[in-house]
Amino acid sequence: xxxxxxxxxxxxxxxxxxxxxxxxxxxxxxxxxxxxxxxxxxxxxxxxxxxxxxxxxxxxxxxxxxxxxxxxxxxxxxxxxxxxxxxxxxxxxxxxxxxxxxxxxxxxxxxxxxxxxxxxxxxxxxxxxxxxxxxxxxxxxxxxxxxxxxxxxxxxxxxxxxxxxxxxxxxxxxxxxxxxxxxxxxxxxxxxxxxxxxxxxxxxxxxxxxxxxxxxxxxxxxxxxxxxxxxxxxxxxxxxxxxxxxxxxxxxxxxxxxxxxxxxxxxxxxxxxxxxxxxxxxxxxxxxxxxxxxxxxxxxxxxxxxxxxxxxxxxxxxxxxxxxxxxxxxxxxxxxxxxxxxxxxxxxxxxxxxxxx
Amino acid sequence: xxxxxxxxxxxxxxxxxxxxxxxxxxxxxxxxxxxxxxxxxxxxxxxxxxxxxxxxxxxxxxxxxxxxxxxxxxxxxxxxxxxxxxxxxxxxxxxxxxxxxxxxxxxxxxxxxxxxxxxxxxxxxxxxxxxxxxxxxxxxxxxxxxxxxxxxxxxxxxxxxxxxxxxxxxxxxxxxxxxxxxxxxxxxxxxxxxxxxxxxxxxxxxxxxxxxxxxxxxxxxxxxxxxxxxxxxxxxxxxxxxxxxxxxxxxxxxxxxxxxxxxxxxxxxxxxxxxxxxxxxx
Numbered sequence: 001x002x003x004x005x006x007x008x009x010x011x012x013x014x015x016x017x018x019x020x021x022x023x024x025x026x027x028x029x030x031x032x033x034x035x036x037x038x039x040x041x042x043x044x045x046x047x048x049x050x051x052x053x054x055x056x057x058x059x060x061x062x063x064x065x066x067x068x069x070x071x072x073x074x075x076x077x078x079x080x081x082x083x084x085x086x087x088x089x090x091x092x093x094x095x096x097x098x099x100x101x102x103x104x105x106x107x108x109x110x111x112x113x114x115x116x117x118x119x120x121x122x123x124x125x126x127x128x129x130x131x132x133x134x135x136x137x138x139x140x141x142x143x144x145x146x147x148x149x150x151x152x153x154x155x156x157x158x159x160x161x162x163x164x165x166x167x168x169x170x171x172x173x174x175x176x177x178x179x180x181x182x183x184x185x186x187x188x189x190x191x192x193x194x195x196x197x198x199x200x201x202x203x204x205x206x207x208x209x210x211x212x213x214x215x216x217x218x219x220x221x222x223x224x225x226x227x228x229x230x231x232x233x234x235x236x237x238x239x240x241x242x243x244x245x246x247x248x249x250x251x252x253x254x255x256x257x258x259x260x261x262x263x264x265x266x267x268x269x270x271x272x273x274x275x276x277x278x279x280x281x282x283x284x285x286x287x288x289x290x291x292x293x294x295x296x297x298x299x300x301x302x303x304x305x306x307x308x309x310x311x312x313x314x315x316x317x318x319x320x321x322x323x324x325x326x327x328x329x330x331x332x333x334x335x336x337x338x339x340x341x342x343x344x345x346x347x348x349x350x351x352x353x354x355x356x357x
Numbered sequence: 358x359x360x361x362x363x364x365x366x367x368x369x370x371x372x373x374x375x376x377x378x379x380x381x382x383x384x385x386x387x388x389x390x391x392x393x394x395x396x397x398x399x400x401x402x403x404x405x406x407x408x409x410x411x412x413x414x415x416x417x418x419x420x421x422x423x424x425x426x427x428x429x430x431x432x433x434x435x436x437x438x439x440x441x442x443x444x445x446x447x448x449x450x451x452x453x454x455x456x457x458x459x460x461x462x463x464x465x466x467x468x469x470x471x472x473x474x475x476x477x478x479x480x481x482x483x484x485x486x487x488x489x490x491x492x493x494x495x496x497x498x499x500x501x502x503x504x505x506x507x508x509x510x511x512x513x514x515x516x517x518x519x520x521x522x523x524x525x526x527x528x529x530x531x532x533x534x535x536x537x538x539x540x541x542x543x544x545x546x547x548x549x550x551x552x553x554x555x556x557x558x559x560x561x562x563x564x565x566x567x568x569x570x571x572x573x574x575x576x577x578x579x580x581x582x583x584x585x586x587x588x589x590x591x592x593x594x595x596x597x598x599x600x601x602x603x604x605x606x607x608x609x610x611x612x613x614x615x616x617x618x619x620x621x622x623x624x625x626x627x628x629x630x631x632x633x634x635x636x637x638x639x
Contacts, residue, residue, distance in 0.1 A: 002540055003538075003539055003540035004540050005536065005539050005540040005541035005542070005545050005549075006539075007545060007549055015548055015552060018552075018559075021434065022434045022438070025427075025430050025431050025434055026431075028427060029427065029431055029502070029506075049584070054600070054601075057601065083584055083585075083586070083587065084584075084585065085582065085583050085584045085585065086597070086601075087583065087597075095500075095582060095583075097483075098478060098482050098483060098499065098500075099482060099483035099492075099497070099499055099500065100499075100500045100582045100584075101497070101500065101582075218600075219600070220600060222600055222601055222602065223600040225602065226599070226600060226601070226602040229602065
């Protein structure tokens with residue numbers, strides 16, 4: 001007869017631990033928020049998830065969110081929670097296209113906004129918003145280390161020998177793309193003004209010379225500023241608001257406003273997915289918030305963060321005067337500009353031949 | 358006078374070569390390993406311990422740490438469970454498919470973590486191979502805690518198995534044979550004879566998986582959505598804070614992660630000491 005295995009005095013009590021611990025963790029996980037279920041509208045009521053490009057973090061979190069929460073509380077008695085996430089503009093656009101649960105996006109360029117519509121991530125006609133959907137603008141400027149050793153006055157000077165330039169990565173950040181347009185477009189329009197006709201060849205040459213000096217391409221405007229602050233380069237092409245914020249923080253830097261430079265315009269888009277978008281109730285809540293971005297309090301907040309307001313030019317009195325400002329419209333539109341400058345000139349001509357110089 | 362050999366046990370002279378060797382290794386490690394880690398603590402406390410503590414106890418920081426620990430723990434449990442089962446099932450016999458299976462199991466470590474994250478997106482994302490069906494339902498996998506756990510499971514997959522299998526293979530088969538003669542079923546043999554002997558290996562495998570998982574970044578950043586207070590793990594938090602220029606907060610969490618890893622590896626060393634070499638139980 002087969003003996004019976006007597007397990008009475010054997011150890012193996014740790015086996016209970018092996019099963020108890022996983023069960024405990026599983027319970028924790030189930031109770032944990034955002035585990036797996038797509039949050040129903042009922043749960044998401046009272047929240048607005050906002051994806052913003054890197055440099056809008058401060059004005060939003062310090063002033064605009066608290067201000068709007070207060071206003072909302074007074075109007076409706078309801079508590080409103082903002083759930084934000086910040087990164088380079090291309091990065092957040094890709095995240096939204098991949099399906100993150102966003103309600104609103106503040107992007108660095110209209111190209112990102114159009115891409116959201118084209119990929120079917122939203123059906124919001126954002127250009128119908130006030131001011132064609134643009135909440136604020138800022139000029140592209142040059143930051144240099146104190147003393148301006150290389151005597152930079154304009155974008156073309158960044159091509160001089162020995163200049164170590166930090167340039168935001170055009171692949172992941174809006175600031176990177178605006179920088180490219182600023183250098184190329186600035187030269188193009190200057191030749192148009194001075195010589196009578198635009199000289200694309202000169203613009204390409206200038207861009208190529210500038211790019212031969214690039215030592216680092218950080219993924220977002222804020223990341224670039226952090227690198228530059230730590231003195232990793234002689235110069236940085238960035239948003240005017242980043243430059244001004246840095247100057248207010250530390251005296252070790254100078255800002256150069258080139259005579260001909262582009263105004264970066266930043267749109268806001270409501271992420272209303274065609275299939276599982278916002279319920280009418282939530283859409284109304286989100287839209288009210290979005291429209292408040294053009295109200296005087298929010299525009300004042302943008303200005304305090306050193307963005308230029310779009311509603312009232314009087315608010316921009318203290319910003320430097322730009323001799324010859326231009327916008328992407330002067331280069332066609334984003335589609336044309338992106339194709340001609342970023343795809344054709346930068347990606348195809350300059351990036352592929354960098355090692356041959 | 359003839360000096361007589363004393364057979365009394367004498368104090369051995371210090372092993373100079375050994376000490377010099379260790380000193381040399383430490384010296385080499387200074388710029389490569391020790392100083393970078395020291396920089397975290399030096400910069401972290403440069404504004405004083407109060408500042409360090411307030412950066413650490415900020416709500417997003419605490420949430421990030423808690424999320425990292427939770428997701429790593431779940432991934433560890435899954436991979437240890439799989440490691441034990443796979444090692445037991447494969448047995449000691451060189452079955453024909455088992456070497457191929459071992460290569461397959463080890464594959465995740467050869468894949469760059471960013472590629473792993475990207476692959477998960479391709480599978481479970483909105484237009485992914487399987488994701489497109491999940492899209493129709495009320496559930497969502499990408500950009501949730503579940504996605505972080507999936508990514509962690511993927512990149513740490515073979516770690517526990519790699520520790521447990523050799524330990525299992527080295528167990529003295531006589532114990533199991535004895536149990537069988539005493540009437541134990543396969544399951545009883547496993548639970549009362551094999552598993553307790555594997556305790557050291559299981560704990561080591563678990564700690565290794567946990568340590569690797571808690572620091573995982575490349576795959577997490579692709580699949581998590583990076584929402585502070587919701588899907589931002591500790592490494593993602595460090596990255597975000599650093600990019601914002603908030604070096605102090607980044608440092609505080611980095612220091613905590615470094616300490617956690619240090620504690621884990623000390624535990625692993627202690628386990629080895631207490632439970633003897635991996636495999637020999639009780």
